[in-house]
Amino acid sequence: MTISIRSVEKKFGRYPALDKIGLEIADGELLALLGPSGSGKTTLLRVIAGLEFPDAGQVLFHDQDVTFASAAARRVGFVFQQYALFKHMTVARNIAFGLDVRKGKDKPSKAEITRRVDELLRLVELEGLGGRYPSQLSGGQRQRVALSRALAVQPSVLLLDEPFGALDATVRKSLRKELRRVHDATGVTTIFVTHDQEEALDLADRVAILNQGRIEQIGTPAQVHDEPVSPFVCGFVGEANRFEGAVSNGRFIAGAVNLPAPGVADGKATGFARPHDLVLDPSGFEVRINRVHVQGALATIDGVTPDGVRIDITAARDQAERFVGAVRVAARKAHVFPG
Template sequence: MSVEVNALLRTVPGAQAPLLDNVSLHVPDGMFVALVGPSGAGKTTLLRAIAGLDPYRAGTVSLDGHVMTGVQARAGKIGFVFQNYALFPHMSVARNIAFGLDVLPAATRPPRAQVAARVAELLDLMQIPTLGQAYPSRLSGGQRQRVALARALATGPGVLLLDEPFGALDPIVRRSIRTWLRDLHDRLGLTTILVTHDQEEALEVADRIVVMQNGRIVQDASPQELDCNPATDFVMEFLGEAVSFPGHVQGGMMYAQDEAIQPFSVPAHLADGPATAMIRPYEIGLVPQATDSGPAPVRAVPRGVRGGYRHYAVQVGARSVPFFVAQERDGLALEGRALDISRARLFRDGRACL
């Protein structure tokens, strides 16, 4: 089931800016999309607007080309998993899962035997087949998350909306659950929209990542495209650790203000003027040899190992710059070298130059 959001505007009295400012988004059938951005960017607001839980002043939300006018129009088509799971504490796991079916109008409500069979099917699918008679208070965070997912899927929706569903889980459980969720998405052929603050999570599970800022979509692209071609310096910084080097472009060369940085060539069509080079620490290289007339040498202090890389703090002028080297390059000499940032992305006035 495809989701089409067109020019959505949501405002609240007293707010200085719209919560959603002319937001448009297309999610094709079967795609997994992650909404990311800082707190207050509008991610959950957009998710709730798609679900029909919050009103909007202008714009439309369509499912498979049909404009949705209220919550009832979306009933059975959208499953929603809240950040706190919102399980009913006085109901067993089985009754929680069956809730969406139990509240259907009598004319469309399945028979009890069919509801029970659907609950058993979902318990198996969630890999918690023995927990039907348990109560939420007796479950772990990962188990409650699976029950919330089962409840959202009980009516057979085509769209699954997830609002920070892993926020309360510890890192180890979180990693295993998100891999399982991606497999579930593929197996059921769902269209899934996930709100998350975890960039690594978004990069791992999503087909597309939608970056939001101040109620607007800043960039909507594949993880690979976002990494290679971030549209703004905000996107570059938000999706991973980045180091900035202000400087200027002149005659097809980028010159950083820091003397320890090797100048590098840029496309000839890039106009002369100020620019900022931004680069991931693991993309920084070393100039083989610093000469008297070349960049100033760097000094490096080991900071341990992180994610398969040796981590150094490299002194560049008056500041310390993170620098990652693959562990297998254990004998790499850093002292007296200069930094090569030729893999950097260039930005001017916050926008990508290239």
């Protein structure tokens, strides 16, 4: 199912939750809506679902205008952060619920429903747990049941609102892999909302970065991380050292900090250097090392310039011993934005 969002606007009172949003989602794509709280990502998801209607603009499913169609008419599957499972129903009955409530010829036979439930239990690796109740499951298992219930009705679009937000970090990582595997197995166009950038970059085909009701950038995880188009995107996606300074003759200067800025016009600017792009270089700027912390294959290094600007550096573990006292570093790559 392809989805087109065309100049969608939505206000709550005077607050513009969505401001002329335009977005094209490909058939079978897994898209993340990423942004801070209040950026409009959940409102956009609800507009796509038919749980909110826009004040202006259009929502199209496969070129069909569904702007004011109900969620049921759109055949969307929705997974919430808090699972919303029926406590008095078994896992199997929870999964089958959307099929059980259908009427007339639209309702599958009991045998078809049982087959579909068994198929989904296998897909989410919960075989043998159909007879349990939600209270007898872990949080991660309950979220898999919620995902199965959404898939049971064979939705045209799967929508997930902070689906892993209530889970601990280890379970979140496991379920990310599960969601990607299930998506690849079903091919359902999937959109999920998250404020967790690691989650979005790890899971999605493309990421739409929202800020104050607008899409700042949309692209692959590599594009939004490595080629940010604005200071907001650069500071929000991935780790970055931020500096306020000015560009002169292709170099960005902020006190002792000196970064490459090819093609950027002279004048006031904001510069960013990601920690992994800062390397030891005798021709670079001075940093006094305060702390080196080794974890796994990487070392994270805290430093400060002579004029008091804090610097974060990431290096390979075997390079950690070289970051002692005062060193000089240079940026292999920097992101500089004029203004």
